[in-house]
Amino acid sequence: MGNLIKQIIDDLAKPFLDDLKDLPLWIKWSAIVITCAATIPLALIFRARTAFSDKPRIHFIQNMDNQPKYVSQEVNALFLDGRAMRPRVEGTIARSGMVGDTHYFMGVGDGEWATTYPSFITVDSDLLLRGQGRFNIYCSPCHGAGGFGDGLIHHRANQLVETGVNGTSWVAPKNLHEDAIKAQPVGQLFNTITNGVRTMSGYGSQITTEDRWAIVLYMKALQLSQDADPSMVSNAESLPRKSASEGSSE
Numbered sequence: 256m257g258n259l260i261k262q263i264i265d266d267l268a269k270p271f272l273d274d275l276k277d278l279p280l281w282i283k284w285s286a287i288v289i290t291c292a293a294t295i296p297l298a299l300i301f302r303a304r305t306a307f308s309d310k311p312r313i314h315f316i317q318n319m320d321n322q323p324k325y326v327s328q329e330v331n332a333l334f335l336d337g338r339a340m341r342p343r344v345e346g347t348i349a350r351s352g353m354v355g356d357t358h359y360f361m362g363v364g365d366g367e368w369a370t371t372y373p374s375f376i377t378v379d380s381d382l383l384l385r386g387q388g389r390f391n392i393y394c395s396p397c398h399g400a401g402g403f404g405d406g407l408i409h410h411r412a413n414q415l416v417e418t419g420v421n422g423t424s425w426v427a428p429k430n431l432h433e434d435a436i437k438a439q440p441v442g443q444l445f446n447t448i449t450n451g452v453r454t455m456s457g458y459g460s461q462i463t464t465e466d467r468w469a470i471v472l473y474m475k476a477l478q479l480s481q482d483a484d485p486s487m488v489s490n491a492e493s494l495p496r497k498s499a500s501e502g503s504s505e
């Protein structure tokens with residue numbers, strides 16, 4: 256057995272080793288140097304994985320990962336006082352911290368829903384038209400252009416409920432001509448738009464304060480439109496009548 260192994264080594268390795276012996280000296284030395292140098296990257300990687308360093312990592316592809324910026328308490332020579340952290344501009348109020356005029360911002364006066372429009376608001380036809388535009392954009396999809404609670408979203412949601420689309424449930428938007436809503440003070444309507452009510456979400460972050468008041472005005476106009484007294488309109492006699500005294504509906 257031992258002989259067999261020796262035989263195999265002699266047959267296979269001998270010619271190879273003999274060849275090596277014949278190689279020029281410079282090739283042998285180059286091979287030794289290259290082999291040793293090849294271990295250097297491995298050694299560096301091993302060191303990088305175990306040693307600690309206070310330098311940032313080597314980061315070849317930056318991808319905007321590092322950008323110049325000021326962090327807390329740093330010095331910034333741009334300002335006279337040298338502080339990068341700027342004090343608040345005097346009078347600044349956090350978005351959620353607004354108290355100020357509760358009538359204008361919250362629709363509340365003396366702890367009750369305001370029944371009048373705030374003094375910043377000029378109630379005129381411009382505001383009414385603005386309110387109509389905003390209502391048609393933000394409210395009509397659910398409440399319908401006439402405010403009867405029959406917007407397209409309502410119809411579509413009903414369809415989904417009827418066809419049993421998984422998990423659809425729907426609370427109908429209110430008919431804004433209901434007596435209970437007609438009786439609500441403007442401040443309460445303003446609050447409903449701002450903060451939402453039950454399943455309806457609020458629009459305070461999407462619609463400006465003045466526009467919310469404009470929508471309130473338009474809602475009031477919509478409600479009035481459904482049961483206005485002819486005497487409120489000038490030259491009412493010339494208008495088509497529904498009343499019995501005229502005897503016809505057109």
Ligand code: HEC
Pocket residue numbers: 390393394395396397398408426427428429431436444447448452453454455456458470474
């Ligand atoms: C995504 C649909 C949707 C939109 C858009 C919507 N509402 Fe509503 N609204 C509802 C629903 C639903 C209710 C009834 C909520 C409930 O009873 O849970 C409701 C209720 C109301 C009420 C009755 C509040 C009360 O006291 O009962 C008012 C007033 C109202 N909405 C005004 C508006 C106005 C004004 C807008 C536009 C700024 C608007 N809504 C936009 C769905 C909507």
